[in-house]
Amino acid sequence: MEQTSIMVEETRLRRVKQALLGMQRYSWEQGVAAQAMLELGDEETAYLLARDAVIRQDSSGKLGVMNDAYSVTDSAANGEAVLRIAQTTGDSLFASGAARMLDWLIKTAPRTDDGALYHVVDKPEVWVDSFYMAPPFLAYAGYHNHAVLQMEGYRTRLWNPDAKLFAHIWDDGEKKFKRDAHWGVGNGWAVAGMVRVLAELPDSMQADKDRITGYLKATIDGCLVHLREDGLFHDVLDDPESFVETNTGQMIAYAIYRGVSIGALDVTYTAHAERMRNAAIAKVDDRGFVQGVCAAPFFDRPGTAPEGQAFHLLMESAARKGMNL
Template sequence: MGYGKKDDDTVMRRVKMALLSMQRYSWEQGVAAQAMLESGDSETAFLLARDAVIRQDASGKLGVMNDGYSVTDSAANGEAVLRFATTTEDPLFVQGAANMLDWLLHQAPRSDDGALYHVVNKPEIWVDSFYMAPPFLAIAGYCDQAVLQIEGYRKRLWNPKAKLFSHIWDEGAQVFVRQAHWGVGNGWAAAGMVRVLAALPDSMQEDKSTISGYVKETIDGCLVHIREDGLFHDVVDDKDTFVETNAAQMLSYSIYRAVDLGVLDGNYLEYAERMRQAAQEKVDDHGLVQGVCAAPLFDRSGTAPEGQAFYLLMESAARGRVRT
């Protein structure tokens, strides 16, 4: 049972506490830190970013917790680490951000045209990576690399007929490992591209226009499948899959930010609010956002750090409090 709008601040505090109480892999630490940044809680963002650097492995990947097999996930911590490298000039953060960039730019495995793989031991490209690496690259000033990643991922994963992203592509075998149009995956793509757009300079107007079109296509493709309750199925175009909460939060967040950036017109806010209200009803008395793609395997309904974090991101975007 949700709290209702009159207790929004209480809900936010409880959702945050539940998030901070959860065990987190590298990308979960990163999206948690991003949620703190965008909601204006710089003190907690600082602490999360600091621990991501403390757990940086020898390759330069941030926040590694037995998930060093991932190529891009750890870069989700990048914006928070870079923010405090800039504001504090603390060598811990400065070197942490530099090492993460070095991994992405010079060491990480990638396709012949430069698209970063998602895992170190297989030539696989995952839709998740839209959110993990490109925003950090753009914010760090490597805007061309951020755009290159978006183009590389979209070329392989976008289904122009379904107007949705598939999940996993095997570059070596040139086949899909998972062709399903995963809702959270499309949410990662939309949210990641919106963050890149916010970071690209005006001098890259052509790229901004192109990516703006990609964002609109992604959101439009998902909205075709929105349920009456404002949520989506786990695989958005497969009604036999479970009803899932986080895709709605991610898309709601993306719409609010895209409208603020002038990428979408105000008519989309009706959908954003509908999805937001649906998510609000999924918050229980402990601050747990129920019904999201559940950690640790993400193959069922339950709870997850990223579901908590995107509630905070969505609410911050809806209230116009995003710190960029």
């Protein structure tokens, strides 16, 4: 890569990162930000984010709570960063924080009869978002079977075999969908979560790895059917009346780059990832905001969001590693 191009890329990533760190963040947003720092190799910033997640841990054990204690799994997005800092520093603050988060997930958190964690504390609802929030942390922490159980529970309830996409919310009390829309970012959470779990599962669980790899491929293939000419997706993947959205492409590109790097996906998928990546890069403004993502705080319109910033960084980190840049 030419020196000028490298400088342009570094400036863009610095601005995206700075804009992310300037945003207010809920628990899962703090977590995905910390994960982005880890994958960029910026352990100092990951330390700072992980520390505040522990400082804002509530009495239940949930990390990074900022008026979002209603969530069951969102706070677990902080888990890997907190545990990794515990492992590298030996600091009991982080070790205790990670242990309490795990205790909530494994022993206390509300769940379905077959063990799939609910997404909110006061309703028996399973959300596609949870694919990313809890299972990767469980897998990283060595609770591999627990991570696989979550993946299976979510897929059983949310997968639409006809559309080859995930629906958003299942009401396990009513045994029906509360929201059956094939939300783009929701499917992005699913593939990003699956590829992170796959990266942590041991070879002794090859049958589980093969099965989840199949789920990953099927979801990405289902999404690619709806990829627009401009490299973006609609907010609801199969609803062209919904707004055009940026973050879904970043999330799927991230999953493809990482999936190829661990051997879960064929290298031919990279061409699709490059289309999505280029479209996302074009959406970064002069201040470093990734424009057109499903916007915080209500996610019902295009705009900006911490998770959109974080996934730009995650996508770029995965792309660089995959292309040896």
